[in-house]
Amino acid sequence: MRYAILDEQGRVREEGEGGLAIDDRAATLQPLAGTPLVIPHGDVDRLEAADYRLALRFHTGETLRLSHVGPVYEQVLDRLAAFRDATLRRDLLLEREPPREIFSASVQASAWGPASPQPSRVLVYRDQVAILTNAADPVLLPFSSLAAFRAEPGSYEAALEDDDGGRAVVRKLGPRFEEFVSTVRGALGDLDRRTGESLGTLIPGLDPLSLRDLVRLCRDGRAVKESEASAVGAEVWSRLEQATIREPGLRESYDALRSIGQPGQAWIGFRPGGEEGGEGRVAANALDEESPPPLPDASGTAPESEDRPAFFCWFFVRVGRAVALEVVSEGDHATYLFRVGTDADRDVRAINRALRYLQFRREPVYAPEEELESGRLSRFRLAVRRHAPLRLARAAFLGRALHTTASAWRKAVDAAVAKA
Structure with a gap:
């Protein structure tokens, strides 16, 4: 395996041959001659893969490029992605309970700017949707901040919009499209029901239409x-x-x-x-x-x-x-x-x-x-x-x-x- 370490400007600081060890905590580059480089999964902002080459872009701006990985290329990519996802779920999503469902999809998120849609893992929790992808920042859409959820019949795409104009369009769900829509709507319905019950206890006697309007404004801690x-x-x-x-x-x-x-x-x-x-x-x-x-x-x-x-x-x-x-x-x-x-x-x-x-x-x-x-x-x-x-x-x-x-x-x- 060949490697190159690039600085923030893309200049090569170091290159050579070595091996890569991966565990649930970090990836460790071991040059054939030199000091190991330990890369915690949480320090990898981007994991890019193309033409059998890998690029790990660190939050500090440096990049580790790997090539000539050989027949274990897919295995290396899968392990890096899986451990990075696990780290993000623990330390960024602050996951307290497992998601209701995880969907594979193509996602276009406004947070990513004009970038092309990214292959993503879409995690639907009790109180939010989280979108994880290798080559872009995670997107968190709490249901308390959700302004709209749209899924047009026959379009096979669903759009989530938050109250600050953030937007994510989920496509290519295949046969799980309806399941995704029903899972999100089910989670929203459960939160609205609980919010309505809370409002009924806090300020009893509201008429049904006023209660519904207030539920939308107070959903899950808004x-x-x-x-x-x-x-x-x-x-x-x-x-x-x-x-x-x-x-x-x-x-x-x-x-x-x-x-x-x-x-x-x-x-x-x-x-x-x-x-x-x-x-x-x-x-x-x-x-x-x-x-x-x-x-x-x-x-x-x-x-x-x-x-x-x-x-x-x-x-x-x-x-x-x-x-x-x-x-x-x-x-x-x-x-x-x-x-x-x-x-x-x-x-x-x-x-x-x-x-x-x-x-x-x-x-x-x-x-x-x-x-x-x-x-x-x-x-x-x-x-x-x-x-x-x-x-x-x-x-x-x-x-x-x-x-x-x-x-x-x-x-x-x-x-x-x-x-x-």
Whole structure:
């Protein structure tokens, strides 16, 4: 096997002959004369194959090219792709449960720009569709952010569109086209049913049409804006406030933020707080054994996993050029502040998407780089590097205001807003 290592500009840094060993952690290039090069699968942004040549493009910009692989070419490609997929599922998708189905298809995604459609693996989960391909970035489409799912009869293609204009067109599903459509629609229907049941508990008595409209706005933790809720019904927003922001101290913080915030610039999100239905629904503050421990509250005491709220609730309030986030249903009582631009709705959607993606662990949003590279949060290293909403949230983070005393909290809020 021949190899060449190219720098960011495509210049050859090293070339020669060697062998390649592949395990579930990394691919290791062993030159005939020289030091081995260990390549973790998560560091391979692109895996390209053409004319019996392979190119592994690293996230740092360098490339490893392999040629003259011989009769094991297909086996090498398959193993590299399989282990890369497994790494992405664990460390980027943060997979907590197996997908309902996996489909082989050709996908054209707007996130890939004008690139040609890519052979892809389309994974349909309970709460999202994930698209993995060798030669492009993974695409994650949470159902909470899905604006439309279209599958025209006879076209044999399905299109998924998110609320920020992202789009993925899935083709060449062969005889599994109808199965794909029914699997996605089934997952959406299940989420809408659960959201409707939650709304029926939080704000009972809504008429059927209003309930349906609100389900679309609140699906699986989408944060609904005050104007959106008010358009459904005159009292819907105030009832959401009363149902989700119930603890007196946090209600005081919410009212204080509203008093200095911009009129109409508030959002509320919620989702069930307990396990449900045997499908792997995870309690809001229940972490798997690989996860970091629950974050402590202002007193330094970690919340008890037994105290799972019936609903996991949070709100955003825009204050100047910042937006304040508060999770109101767990022990980590702090206000988190983020910078927003001229399109605050878009930025709030991205921050909400990042936090939903992290199951509302906040530490990966504000932890220093060294903690993510080699510390106890290193399992989020790939997520921070490749999940666009999480990158935006980290870049926009301004600071925290702990609920110690009212005056200290307000001073910390003002200081963070002043940095926006």
